[in-house]
Amino acid sequence: MLKTFSLGGVHPAENKFSAGQKIEVLPVPEQVSVPIAQHIGAPSEPVVAKGDEVKVGQLIAKSTGFVSANIHSPVSGKVFKIDDIIDASGYKRKAIIIKTEGDEWDESIDRSEDLITEVTASPEEIIKKVGEAGIVGLGGATFPAHVKLSVPPGKTCEVLILNGVECEPYLTADHQLMMEKGDEIMVGTQILMKALKVEKAIIGIENNKPDAIKHMSELAGKYPGITIQPLKVQYPQGGEKQLIDACIGRQIPSGKLPIEVGAVVQNVGTTLAVYEAVQKNKPLFERVVTVTGKSVSKPSNFLARVGTPLNQLIDAAGGLPEDTGKVIGGGPMMGKALSSTEVPITKGSSGILIMPDEMAKRGKTEACIRCSKCVSVCPMGLSPYLLMTVSDKAIWDRAEEEKIMDCIECGSCSFTCPANRPLLDYIRLGKGKVGQIMRSRTK
Amino acid sequence: MNVVLITIISLGVLGSLAAIILYFVAQKFKVFEDPRIDQVEEVLPAANCGGCGYPGCRAFAEAMVKSDDISDLNCPVGGADTMSAAAAILGKEVAAADPMVAVVRCNGTCENRPRITEYDGATSCTIATSLYGGDTGCSNGCLGLGECVDACAFNAMYMDEETGLPVIIEDNCVSCGACVDACPKNIIELRKKGPKSRRIFVSCVNTDKGAAAKKACSVACIACKKCQKICPFDAITVENNLAYIDYNKCKLCRKCVAECPTNAIHMINFPPPKPKVEKPVAESAE
Numbered sequence: 001m002l003k004t005f006s007l008g009g010v011h012p013a014e015n016k017f018s019a020g021q022k023i024e025v026l027p028v029p030e031q032v033s034v035p036i037a038q039h040i041g042a043p044s045e046p047v048v049a050k051g052d053e054v055k056v057g058q059l060i061a062k063s064t065g066f067v068s069a070n071i072h073s074p075v076s077g078k079v080f081k082i083d084d085i086i087d088a089s090g091y092k093r094k095a096i097i098i099k100t101e102g103d104e105w106d107e108s109i110d111r112s113e114d115l116i117t118e119v120t121a122s123p124e125e126i127i128k129k130v131g132e133a134g135i136v137g138l139g140g141a142t143f144p145a146h147v148k149l150s151v152p153p154g155k156t157c158e159v160l161i162l163n164g165v166e167c168e169p170y171l172t173a174d175h176q177l178m179m180e181k182g183d184e185i186m187v188g189t190q191i192l193m194k195a196l197k198v199e200k201a202i203i204g205i206e207n208n209k210p211d212a213i214k215h216m217s218e219l220a221g222k223y224p225g226i227t228i229q230p231l232k233v234q235y236p237q238g239g240e241k242q243l244i245d246a247c248i249g250r251q252i253p254s255g256k257l258p259i260e261v262g263a264v265v266q267n268v269g270t271t272l273a274v275y276e277a278v279q280k281n282k283p284l285f286e287r288v289v290t291v292t293g294k295s296v297s298k299p300s301n302f303l304a305r306v307g308t309p310l311n312q313l314i315d316a317a318g319g320l321p322e323d324t325g326k327v328i329g330g331g332p333m334m335g336k337a338l339s340s341t342e343v344p345i346t347k348g349s350s351g352i353l354i355m356p357d358e359m360a361k362r363g364k365t366e367a368c369i370r371c372s373k374c375v376s377v378c379p380m381g382l383s384p385y386l387l388m389t390v391s392d393k394a395i396w397d398r399a400e401e402e403k404i405m406d407c408i409e410c411g412s413c414s415f416t417c418p419a420n421r422p423l424l425d426y427i428r429l430g431k432g433k434v435g436q437i438m439r440s441r442t443k
Numbered sequence: 444m445n446v447v448l449i450t451i452i453s454l455g456v457l458g459s460l461a462a463i464i465l466y467f468v469a470q471k472f473k474v475f476e477d478p479r480i481d482q483v484e485e486v487l488p489a490a491n492c493g494g495c496g497y498p499g500c501r502a503f504a505e506a507m508v509k510s511d512d513i514s515d516l517n518c519p520v521g522g523a524d525t526m527s528a529a530a531a532i533l534g535k536e537v538a539a540a541d542p543m544v545a546v547v548r549c550n551g552t553c554e555n556r557p558r559i560t561e562y563d564g565a566t567s568c569t570i571a572t573s574l575y576g577g578d579t580g581c582s583n584g585c586l587g588l589g590e591c592v593d594a595c596a597f598n599a600m601y602m603d604e605e606t607g608l609p610v611i612i613e614d615n616c617v618s619c620g621a622c623v624d625a626c627p628k629n630i631i632e633l634r635k636k637g638p639k640s641r642r643i644f645v646s647c648v649n650t651d652k653g654a655a656a657k658k659a660c661s662v663a664c665i666a667c668k669k670c671q672k673i674c675p676f677d678a679i680t681v682e683n684n685l686a687y688i689d690y691n692k693c694k695l696c697r698k699c700v701a702e703c704p705t706n707a708i709h710m711i712n713f714p715p716p717k718p719k720v721e722k723p724v725a726e727s728a729e
Contacts, residue, residue: 090577336575337574339575340559426570429573
């Protein structure tokens with residue numbers, strides 16, 4: 001029997017329409033808007049001013065702390081302005097807007113396609129390089145990668161786990177990356193292993209991608225220490241805690257990080273970015289984005305520059321279908337509905353999902369019938385129905401007792417609820433409040 | 444017979460012993476409570492709304508009895524009558540606080556502010572705010588999900604189904620501030636009720652630049668500063684692309700109301716029909 005995580009989980013319809021579509025390089029947009037907050041942590045600080053000439057890969061905003069990330073120009077041209085733009089959720093956010101002129105890359109970037117397998121950089125150099133290149137978790141969480149690689153003193157990392165699960169329905173960006181950039185990901189894995197000083201790496205891939213499992217297993221033979229772990233299809237296996245449980249059978253204690261059980265998890269897309277940063281000196285300014293949906297005429301995987309407006313990607317995939325009801329940034333389970341298609345893609349944009357009208361509506365919320373389905377699917381072993389009630393009634397001490405902060409916001413509870421209750425919305429509200437209370441206590 | 448007697452006597456002795464012990468314990472651990480607290484609590488409205496800043500009426504009564512200077516304490520629900528009654532019990536002076544009223548500073552009705560997206564998530568303003576800026580182009584304005592109405596314990600608010608905005612029933616509003624705290628967009632403000640309940644305020648909280656604000660909502664404040672210039676009392680400040688009228692300085696002259704190009708400045712409870720008669724006179728004079 002195939003391995004998977006031990007608690008809960010759901011299996012939504014996979015709908016991987018764009019599977020097998022070759023990664024298409026999207027033309028460089030005429031203008032990009034690069035938000036200065038694209039990662040978890042402190043927003044970066046612009047280091048360019050209006051009118052400055054920039055090249056592709058040039059630093060345009062500097063990280064402002066340990067948990068923060070550099071941002072590099074995705075195009076060459078002139079800084080048009082640094083101003084507030086309306087972001088995907090309709091709020092104002094500061095961004096650097098650059099008008100494109102040509103496509104001139106910074107000289108230090110190696111643009112050749114050659115594979116460089118020999119890792120010469122020392123562990124410290126690797127971590128420094130990853131930090132400088134502004135690499136963040138490309139699975140969607142956008143947590144700065146260099147922070148994860150810096151193992152805190154007193155802890156040791158035993159195993160590196162790579163996330164090739166892509167458990168979100170519809171999305172195929174990581175799948176396609178593994179098929180096309182397998183070798184680069186392998187070398188990237190070697191680099192990460194060196195940085196973490198581990199001998200062992202496991203790449204977890206769900207069983208619905210047999211071609212990727214086969215391809216990666218063949219490649220793994222050439223590189224020491226790397227094994228491929230096929231996994232049973234189960235959402236949310238791409239969650240860090242779930243993936244560790246599935247691959248090595250260890251459970252992370254409540255409120256702790258993966259390093260507690262000697263593991264570090266990185267996404268395969270992030271690993272490729274690490275390869276490019278360390279071996280090719282290329283910072284993170286482009287990524288693979290899946291554009292998909294039931295009525296999309298040409299579901300595709302695009303390699304797009306950060307800051308490209310969404311509608312350019314949608315147009316390249318055959319335009320917005322007439323029956324569009326909702327455009328979602330990310331996958332259907334954890335993604336967010338967008339209020340405009342003029343917003344730019346960021347480092348964390350793994351996909352654009354276009355939902356037809358009849359699938360986009362939420363069902364009518366009805367009373368809880370105490371069926372406890374939400375309890376049985378919760379991968380963290382929580383009681384979502386209870387957390388929703390205590391969040392609604394503002395009983396924060398009880399919410400904390402019930403471990404509301406353990407929620408990974410995977411949405412399995414809302415997905416499975418037969419009464420269409422907005423469980424996750426309320427739990428997220430409660431998490432915010434309880435987090436605030438906990439932080440004020442430690443101050 | 445003997446058994447009954449022994450029982451009565453032994454229980455009686457035990458009872459009196461316990462009574463004596465309890466008496467001394469009660470004397471030892473006696474907590475003195477100012478009887479005036481009860482008296483003051485008696486005159487308070489017993490709404491326990493928290494509008495005074497204390498958790499409930501009793502806590503407020505305690506605070507009144509304990510503090511020497513009660514001029515900064517105020518029960519907005521009871522108002523001046525209650526406060527003077529309470530002050531009379533305590534023999535203290537109380538400053539007459541201006542009566543306040545909650546004001547909804549958004550006029551983004553369906554007509555003024557076109558809906559550009561549709562929201563079908565949880566019916567909670569706080570949740571909607573954490574998800575996105577709102578179903579219109581204005582990310583500061585009212586979401587219309589009625590969290591303020593739910594928070595109101597005095598039946599002083601309702602949602603106008605036509606406009607999608609909350610409405611304050613002035614006579615019921617006790618200015619406890621529950622709605623002000625409930626609104627995640629900080630749209631509701633407590634303002635001075637004013638003479639004859641007449642007041643003027645900027646009915647907008649949009650901090651976008653003029654063009655963007657106007658595009659999102661036809662009655663938005665566009666920060667043109669015309670009102671600031673015309674105000675003879677320096678009551679208006681424009682900050683962060685938004686005008687604000689200081690209700691302590693405003694003398695209700697209404698010059699700004701006529702000046703505002705987007706009609707974002709509202710006046711309430713002024714007699715409306717008068718200008719109709721005057722208008723032709725003014726025109727002929729020109």
